[in-house]
Amino acid sequence: MNAYDAKRISDTLVAHNFEQAFDATEAEILIFYTCNIRERAVQKLFSNIGLLRNENTKVIAVGGCVAQAEKSNIFQHKHINIAFGAQTYHRLPEHIEDVLAGKRRQILDIEFDQAQKFECLPERKNVSFSEFVTIQEGCDNFCTYCVVPYTRGREYSRPAKDIIEEVKSLLSRGTKEITLIGQNVNSYHGEAPYISIGKPKETWRLERLIREIAELDGLRRLRYTTSHPKDFTTELMRVHADVPVLVPFAHIPVQSGNDRILNAMNRGHTAQEYMDKIAKFQDICPRIQFSSDFIVGFPSETEEEFADTVRLAELVGYTISFSFKYSRRKNTPADKMAGQIPDETKERRLAILQQALLKDQICHNNALVGQTQEVLFEKVGRKPNQYIGKNVYLQSVIVESNVNLIGQFKNVKIETAGENSVMGKVVE
Numbered sequence: 076m077n078a079y080d081a082k083r084i085s086d087t088l089v090a091h092n093f094e095q096a097f098d099a100t101e102a103e104i105l106i107f108y109t110c111n112i113r114e115r116a117v118q119k120l121f122s123n124i125g126l127l128r129n130e131n132t133k134v135i136a137v138g139g140c141v142a143q144a145e146k147s148n149i150f151q152h153k154h155i156n157i158a159f160g161a162q163t164y165h166r167l168p169e170h171i172e173d174v175l176a177g178k179r180r181q182i183l184d185i186e187f188d189q190a191q192k193f194e195c196l197p198e199r200k201n202v203s204f205s206e207f208v209t210i211q212e213g214c215d216n217f218c219t220y221c222v223v224p225y226t227r228g229r230e231y232s233r234p235a236k237d238i239i240e241e242v243k244s245l246l247s248r249g250t251k252e253i254t255l256i257g258q259n260v261n262s263y264h265g266e267a268p269y270i271s272i273g274k275p276k277e278t279w280r281l282e283r284l285i286r287e288i289a290e291l292d293g294l295r296r297l298r299y300t301t302s303h304p305k306d307f308t309t310e311l312m313r314v315h316a317d318v319p320v321l322v323p324f325a326h327i328p329v330q331s332g333n334d335r336i337l338n339a340m341n342r343g344h345t346a347q348e349y350m351d352k353i354a355k356f357q358d359i360c361p362r363i364q365f366s367s368d369f370i371v372g373f374p375s376e377t378e379e380e381f382a383d384t385v386r387l388a389e390l391v392g393y394t395i396s397f398s399f400k401y402s403r404r405k406n407t408p409a410d411k412m413a414g415q416i417p418d419e420t421k422e423r424r425l426a427i428l429q430q431a432l433l434k435d436q437i438c439h440n441n442a443l444v445g446q447t448q449e450v451l452f453e454k455v456g457r458k459p460n461q462y463i464g465k466n467v468y469l470q471s472v473i474v475e476s477n478v479n480l481i482g483q484f485k486n487v488k489i490e491t492a493g494e495n496s497v498m499g500k501v502v503e
């Protein structure tokens with residue numbers, strides 16, 4: 076989402092006659108767009124400012140969740156002029172003008188203003204073959220470890236009409252793959268485009284939105300991320316089975332495999348309920364594969380409770396996973412809980428879990444050997460003539476080619492598999 080926001084910030088500034096610099100040394104305005112979901116975000120920000128600030132710098136702006144969380148404390152770094160939230164970047168051009176004109180030296184603008192932000196943003200520029208589109212922002216779930224509800228604000232769903240228009244405009248300019256994004260995309264409930272006379276305003280869920288977007292001309296591949304297990308409906312599983320452009324792949328973060336920890340995290344489901352959804356999903360859409368996020372070392376997590384997480388991971392057999400050491404975040408309930416786990420223990424548990432997850436990942440990679448997979452190529456590889464792309468399951472596929480493949484879909488016959496990628500040949 077930060078990548079999406081950063082693109083829209085740069086489009087907004089260009090629309091206000093600012094010019095993008097080639098590198099930071101020649102830039103007069105430095106904008107840092109930040110994330111503070113885990114660990115040392117403020118220190119990283121301050122050290123990056125130290126690295127990039129130079130004699131040409133006239134304005135330093137800090138946006139996103141660090142600004143939102145630190146509020147005016149951020150100005151303890153004396154070179155920061157503007158702190159703006161994830162919901163106020165449409166006002167950044169005027170704030171920069173004010174600083175440049177000497178009207179103000181420090182500006183704090185961190186309100187939650189989602190609807191107005193999206194209305195004020197200019198049309199997307201520099202469109203690529205694969206693009207993100209935000210459909211939903213913020214979160215009302217208040218998992219006890221997480222800062223998102225405080226920094227990204229309460230849940231907001233963009234009206235379906237605006238999303239469809241943004242997708243259409245991207246497709247008309249060559250985008251082939253769209254990823255619908257949000258902190259909780261499957262809790263989407265945006266205003267429907269049509270109003271039936273005499274009926275109350277209708278809202279669309281993600282299921283309906285996907286079905287409509289899938290019909291648009293030019294779309295080759297559709298993804299969405301990230302989702303919450305409790306909002307995974309049977310209908311959403313059916314959409315995966317019915318809609319060919321939607322990938323047969325779902326990111327369903329479980330965080331822990333233990334009920335006491337899931338409850339302490341305020342996740343709203345048990346391990347068994349999660350497993351039941353996975354089984355039902357496989358039943359409805361046999362091609363489906365899964366990825367997940369995990370947190371190890373949540374306060375008071377015992378060795379046995381951690382072992383439940385490893386067991387659950389082994390049972391599901393994820394294609395790809397993201398696992399993290401629990402990170403204490405200021406002003407979250409878990410930060411005040413008893414039984415904080417020492418870092419060495421978190422390190423050890425993370426290594427054990429990651430080893431188990433890697434085994435599954437290798438297994439999924441091996442299973443591809445001999446298969447032909449459709450791949451969208453994204454970038455060049457390390458060796459000459461190498462190109463790297465992704466299959467529907469987000470696995471990296473590497474091929475050799477004398478022609479540039481970036482931005483193209485090709486069928487690839489997979490020949491060998493490694494830990495993090497597979498290799499093959501383009502076939503007609």
Ligand code: SAH
Pocket residue numbers: 112113220221222258259301302303328330368369370399400401402403404
């Ligand atoms: N809304 C999604 C996750 C968004 S945050 C969900 O509920 O599943 C992305 C991931 O960051 C989370 O899934 C979690 O694994 C991780 N994360 C969030 N807060 C964290 C913290 N305090 N410490 C460690 N990992 C955290």
Ligand code: SF4
Pocket residue numbers: 214215216217218221222223224258259303
């Ligand atoms: Fe954070 Fe996701 Fe929980 Fe929301 S649902 S509080 S974003 S982890």
